[in-house]
Amino acid sequence: MxxxxxxxxxxxxxxxxxxxxxxxxxxxxxxxxxxxxxxxxxxxxxxxxxxxxxxxxxxxxxxxxxxxxxxxxxxxxxxxxxxxxxxxxxxxxxxxxxxxxxxxxxxxxxxxxxxQPFLSVLETADVATTEIVTVESTTSLGKALATFRTERIEHLPVVAEGTTDEVVGIVSLYDVLEFVTRELQRSQGGDPDGHMDASTGGNHGGFGAREGESADLLELPVGNVMVDTLGTTRLDETLDDVLETMLEFGASSSIVTDDRGSLVGIVTKTDLLESLTWSEDRQLPVQVFGSELMTDTTREGLAERIESVTRKYRQMRVLEAKVHFKEHKERLRGIPLVLARVRLYTDKGLFVASDEGYGDKHAFSLALNAIERQILEGKTHGRSKKRADPEEAANVYGWWLSE
Missing domain, CATH: 3.10.580.10 (CBS-domain)
Structure with missing residues (x-):
C-alpha cells in the first residue's frame, strides 16, 4: 500500500x-x-x-x-x-x-x-506496554511533568490514592501543558511565555494570579486535569477495535484492564504504528557493514543480543540498529583483530560505542557491553469493522497470518 x-x-x-x-x-x-x-x-x-x-x-x-x-x-x-x-x-x-x-x-x-482492517490480525496483548508508570490522582502537575520528562512518555494512567491498579483516569503531556499555558494566559500581570517553561515546571516569576486561585498551578493535583478512561480495552481485543475506540473518543491512547477492571497496561497510537515496522520474525532489523567479517555471528544473533540488552531498561524501543565491522592486520592464533562499532537509535536517545576484539563475536560483545553501560548511566548521544482484503492483508501482515 x-x-x-x-x-x-x-x-x-x-x-x-x-x-x-x-x-x-x-x-x-x-x-x-x-x-x-x-x-x-x-x-x-x-x-x-x-x-x-x-x-x-x-x-x-x-x-x-x-x-x-x-x-x-x-x-x-x-x-x-x-x-x-x-x-x-x-x-x-x-x-x-x-x-x-x-x-x-x-x-x-x-x-x-x-x-485499520489489517489490524484485526493482532491483539492488544501483542503491542501493549504492561510495565506501567502511573501517578495518583493527588499527584501534583509539577511531579507529573517531571515524570513525563524522566520516563520519556506522553501518557500516564491515573490511579486512586494508595493503589496501583485502581485506575480512575488518564492524563497526557498535552493535557498538562495546555492547562498550564491556558491558565497562565488568563492570569494578570505578565506574559506567561516569558516566565515559565511548562515542560519543566520552571517558574521565573512575574505572572499574576487569577482572583481566588493560587499562582502556583503546578501544585494542583493531576485529578484537576485528567480525563475519564473512556473506552478501555482488554488484552484479547483486536487492534482494529482498539483503534476504533481511540478515534471515537479522539484519544491517542487506551487503558488496558482485566476482567475485574484493574489496570494491566496501556496501548497508544505509536504502538499501533510500530506494529507496521515489525519484520517477518518480529525481530529487530540490523543493518550490518562489513558483514563478510561475520564468521562467529549472524544478523539474527546480533539482533537477539541487542534486544536482550535494551529489554532490561524500561522496555526501551530500538528504532534502528547499525553494526560496523572493520578488520585490522593484527592476528592472534590466526584470528584477526576486529573493530566493532554499534549505533542504536532508540526512543530514549542515540547510543554509540566501539571496541576491538579478536573475531567478530568478541568485538561485538565488547562494544555492546559499552552500550549497556551508557544505557545504564543514561549517557545518550542526542535524540517510537471492515474486513481486510486478503491480498492487501498479505502485504501488510501476511507473515502474521501465515503463522
Whole structure:
C-alpha cells in the first residue's frame, strides 16, 4: 500500500517569520499536532503543538525559533516506511516532497484509518506496554511533568490514592501543558511565555494570579486535569477495535484492564504504528557493514543480543540498529583483530560505542557491553469493522497470518 493512497493535498503552511502567538492560536482553533513551516516558499520543517506549548519563547518570537526538521516521504513510498519514519522522527505528520516541492502530507490518523482492517490480525496483548508508570490522582502537575520528562512518555494512567491498579483516569503531556499555558494566559500581570517553561515546571516569576486561585498551578493535583478512561480495552481485543475506540473518543491512547477492571497496561497510537515496522520474525532489523567479517555471528544473533540488552531498561524501543565491522592486520592464533562499532537509535536517545576484539563475536560483545553501560548511566548521544482484503492483508501482515 503506497503513500499515494492516503496523501492529503489540502494543507496550510506558515512562513518562518510567523509569530509564535499566531501558531499557538492555530493549534487552539484546530485539532492539529504539527504545522508546516516554509522559508522563502520552500519547506523548512514543522513546529509541533508540544513544542509551542512547552516553549518559554515570548509570543513575539518567530516560528523559526521552534522549527525542527522531520523526515519526508515520496508518493511511491509505502505505509510501512511512513510508519517507521513517524516513529524515528517523533512526528505525527510527514511532508511529501516531489523534486523538493511540498505536494502533500501524511497524517498519523489517516494512515491508521487506512490500515485499520489489517489490524484485526493482532491483539492488544501483542503491542501493549504492561510495565506501567502511573501517578495518583493527588499527584501534583509539577511531579507529573517531571515524570513525563524522566520516563520519556506522553501518557500516564491515573490511579486512586494508595493503589496501583485502581485506575480512575488518564492524563497526557498535552493535557498538562495546555492547562498550564491556558491558565497562565488568563492570569494578570505578565506574559506567561516569558516566565515559565511548562515542560519543566520552571517558574521565573512575574505572572499574576487569577482572583481566588493560587499562582502556583503546578501544585494542583493531576485529578484537576485528567480525563475519564473512556473506552478501555482488554488484552484479547483486536487492534482494529482498539483503534476504533481511540478515534471515537479522539484519544491517542487506551487503558488496558482485566476482567475485574484493574489496570494491566496501556496501548497508544505509536504502538499501533510500530506494529507496521515489525519484520517477518518480529525481530529487530540490523543493518550490518562489513558483514563478510561475520564468521562467529549472524544478523539474527546480533539482533537477539541487542534486544536482550535494551529489554532490561524500561522496555526501551530500538528504532534502528547499525553494526560496523572493520578488520585490522593484527592476528592472534590466526584470528584477526576486529573493530566493532554499534549505533542504536532508540526512543530514549542515540547510543554509540566501539571496541576491538579478536573475531567478530568478541568485538561485538565488547562494544555492546559499552552500550549497556551508557544505557545504564543514561549517557545518550542526542535524540517510537471492515474486513481486510486478503491480498492487501498479505502485504501488510501476511507473515502474521501465515503463522
Amino acid at each position: 503506497d503513500i499515494k493512497d492516503i496523501v492529503d493535498r489540502e494543507f496550510d503552511t506558515y512562513d518562518e517569520t510567523t509569530p509564535v502567538s499566531k501558531l499557538r492560536g492555530s493549534f487552539e482553533n484546530a485539532d492539529r499536532k504539527a504545522l508546516l513551516i516554509t522559508r522563502d516558499g520552500e519547506f523548512e520543517g514543522v513546529v509541533t503543538r508540544r513544542d509551542v506549548l512547552s516553549s518559554h519563547e515570548k509570543t513575539s518570537r518567530k516560528a523559526r525559533s521552534l522549527v525542527r526538521a522531520v523526515p519526508s516521504v515520496t508518493l511511491d513510498d509505502d505505509v510501512r516506511e511512513a510508519a517507521r519514519l513517524m516513529i524515528a522522527g517523533d512526528t505525527r505528520l510527514l511532508p511529501i516532497l516531489e523534486d523538493e516541492a511540498l505536494v502533500g502530507v501524511v497524517r498519523t490518523d489517516d494512515l491508521l484509518r487506512t490500515i
